[in-house]
Amino acid sequence: MGDIVLSALLPAGAIVTSGMIEVNEAVTSDGSATVALKLETGEDVLAATGKASLTEGALLDTVPVHTAATAVKIVDATAVTLTVGTAALTAGQMDIYLEYFA
16 A cells, blocks of 8 residues: 555646546455545545446546646656555556646
8 A cells, every 4th residue: 555656757847637547457456445646736636546446448537627727737747646545456457648738
């Protein structure tokens, strides 16, 4: 459990306007794991989402949805951080797509 910093880096000054998560392999856990995604502050990309919603083939919307109120402005170059909560993950694979202006 905890934070996992992903490898893709968004540039300083970028404004994330929308995104989507595609689950390619179902997320599994021996408990009731949750997954959240953040850039600047906790859950600014994806609020904590239970493993039951992270099934193979699922498509999830991100918090930014083409509005100024939900956009995320990146101050310093940063990577997406995946936060695993409640219980450890045992499997799963997802692609994270973020649309932004730099």
